[in-house]
Amino acid sequence: MSATTVSRTAAGSAPRPPRTLGTAWVVWRRHRIAAWTALAVLAALCAELVWLRGAMTEYVAAHGLAAPCATEGDCAAHAAAVEEFGLRYGGFLGGNALLLEFLPLFAGMFVAGPVIARELESGTYKVAWTQSVSPLRWFAAKLGLPVAALLVGASVLSAVFLWTWRSVGHLDHGRLVDGTHWYEAFDALGPAPVTNVLFGAALGALAGLLLRRTLPAMAVTAFACVLLYWPLTAVRPYLADPVTTTRMSYLETRPFAGKDSWEYERGAITVSGTRLPDTDCHLAPVPTDCLARHGADGYYLDYHPPAHFQRLELAQAGLVAAAAVVCAAGALWRMRRLCP
Incomplete structure (x- = not known):
């Protein structure tokens, strides 16, 4: 140890932070623009859902849609008010539900392309591996922050959407939310968006490690998410006894x-x-x-x-979470194969 080193240590210089923390900081620096943009979009969507809930409940109270009609004249006015409700707010509900249903696809493409495949395609991962950061620690740092942010964002957005949907979803036998009944907007309600995002991220990581090319990895992830959606919807009715x-x-x-x-x-x-x-x-x-x-x-x-509804949601969440574990295990296996 040199005299300069001793003097610096004696002076109480701050110890170097763990390298894994440094890797996470690099991940944040590389994707901070995307992160701030996603946070702004999340805040805007939550604000829009809060406004939508207030507008829908106010309309329901003003037109007496919370109670069934009593006379023929009341039923005609009731039907007209229900139709007007759908024209005013049905598009907002359907658009938010559609966004939540496609969220796993976006999450998978983001993880597959910018987070994993681009690093392997450009070769920048080799620099990290030569800085005393093991490949597995690099992989954990690259995925930890984005996946945690995706899961938190999906949880918040799903909870706010469910809170908004429940304000009118039970009224008039679901007629007020025509097109977004609980079984039609299944992947936008409850824990489904969160587990679906987890699966999309795991699938994206596996695709990125297997293909090691940004655009092909994103395309394959998108195709796989769409392809696997149909078997899930086909098996969904049988996840609980009817x-x-x-x-x-x-x-x-x-x-x-x-x-x-x-x-x-x-x-x-x-x-x-x-x-x-x-x-x-x-x-x-x-x-x-x-x-x-x-x-x-x-x-x-x-x-x-x-x-x-809750029984089916929990059964599907378990099924999708198991599929995510399989994809994550495949990604870990591929990561070990890439290690020198």
Whole structure:
């Protein structure tokens, strides 16, 4: 140790911060413009949702939409007010729900491209690895700050949207939020946006490490997010046991389920209980003759009432979180393979 070093130590110079903290600071410096922009957008969206909730509740109170109509004249005015409500506020609700549904895609593309693939494509990661920062610590620092920010932002936006949606989502059997019923805006309500963003980020990290090119990684992540969305929606009704009703008449099944229930499967049923989903006997000129030809004597309906919302949300959240863990494990495996 030189005399200069000793004198500096004796003078009480501040110790050097951990290198992992320095790496996180570099990540912040590189993406600070995007971070401040995202924060401003989040604040604007939350303010817009707060305004929307106030405007919708004020409209509902002014037009008496919280209670059912009593007379024929009242029902006509009620229907007109409901239609006007949809014209005024339906686009705002639908637009916010759509944004939350596409948030995982944006998160995955951001992680895949600017955060991971661009570093590997440009070769700047080699500089960090030669500064006594291990590849795994570099990988953790590169992902930690962006993913944490994405999850916090998604949680805040999802909570504010749910708070806004609930102010009118239960009124008039969901007619006020036509197009954004609880089962139509499923990926914008509850924990779904948060777990979906986590999956998108993990998928983006895996794509970025595998392809190591910015634009291809972003394109593949976007394609994979869209492609995997369809199996998720197909399996969603079966994540919880439905309520099943059987009736002799096709028209009797729907009122029994309720207007705000998620009706996802209906068909004919035989005496032995065998289901025939695609008979379309209710469209035949003589439905009873059609049922007889298929050996059926009635109809069945599978549906989820609004009380199943939380059960379905938690089941899907667990499924998506498990998929995110698989993608994260794949990204970690690929990171280890890249290590010299």
